[in-house]
Amino acid sequence: MIEIHQLTKRYQNTVAVDRLSFTVKPGMVTGFLGPNGAGKTTTIRLLLGLAAPTAGQALVNGLTYGSIRHPLHEVGALLDANAVHPNRSAINHLRWLARTNSIGPARIASILEQVGLAGAARKRVGGFSLGMRQRLGIAAALLGDPGILILDEPVNGLDPQGVRWIRELMRALAAEGRTVLLSSHLMNEIEVIADRLIIIGRGRLIADTTVGELITSAGATSLEEAYLRLTDDATEHRAGGDRR
Incomplete structure (x- = not known):
């Protein structure tokens, strides 16, 4: 379970997240929505220990991410499919992650097969299409067989077959009782896949x-x-340059 309690993050005079509270429960796909600048990315970064909150808590199964000894076994995340060294092969990228969390080589082979990259396992990531990088990012998120998945725009760059694959994968993971948090701007995809919605604007729950x-x-x-x-009143930038 993901629990956000009165979470606040300030950057000098800017409040990116403002006393935000919500819970993401297992057994369903929860869409995480909001306009640009709403605080979605900051909230996810706080949840994954990539930034420290000004106040409040972001918890994974009752713990902060930084206090979990082998976090990939608890939560898997896809934030940026391009955050991989281009000269590293897909299999070596996963091997590096696996070693940090005591994950064996058999799991790496299984995940590469599951995401459709078994045939490209030894190719350099720099030669991958965006869709292939997305699949590698999803492989990394699934590597520790976690009960919680956090996916930011996972269908970006995927062809229609890939979109159907990730859609079915998210449904299957939720059906297994896992917690799936999906952040996206694609309303048609969210409408098809999400069981529940968390919508924020200006750092607050809407x-x-x-x-x-x-x-x-x-x-x-x-x-x-x-x-x-x-979200009309929560949008920072409007057509014609009007800012509210």
């Missing part, structure tokens, strides 16, 4: 609801329409 409940309460015909209505 909604904690289901897709159906949000669409109905907004009197909308789609998630995109409902989302745009809900």
Whole structure:
């Protein structure tokens, strides 16, 4: 389970996350939504120990990420598919991660097969397409067989077959009782895959609801329409240069 309690992050005079609280439960895919600048990335970075909160807590199974001895066994994350050394092969990238978390070589081979990269395992990542890098990033997230997955724009760069694959993978992981947090700007994908939604704006919680409940309460015909209505006042930049 992911638990965010009164989480706050300030950068000098800017409040990126403002007393944010929500829970992401196992057994479902939870969409994490918000306009650009809403604080989604900062929240994820705080959760993964990549930044320190000004106040509040971000917990994984009741613990801060930094206090977990082998974190890849608890939570797997895909934040940036390009954050891999281009001269390193796919298999060596996963070997490096595996050694830091006491994961055996059999798991590496299994994951490369699962994400469709077994045939490219020894090729340099610098020659990979964006879609292949996304698959490698997902492989890294799954490497420790974690109960929690945090995926930021996982379908970016994937072809239609790849999009269907990651969609089915997320459903399968949730069906196994895992916690899946999916951050994306693609409303059509979120509407298809998400069981629940966490929506934030200006660092604060706007909604904690289901897709159906949000669409109905907004009197909308789609998630995109409902989302745009809900977040209109939370958008920093508007057409024509108007900033609010």
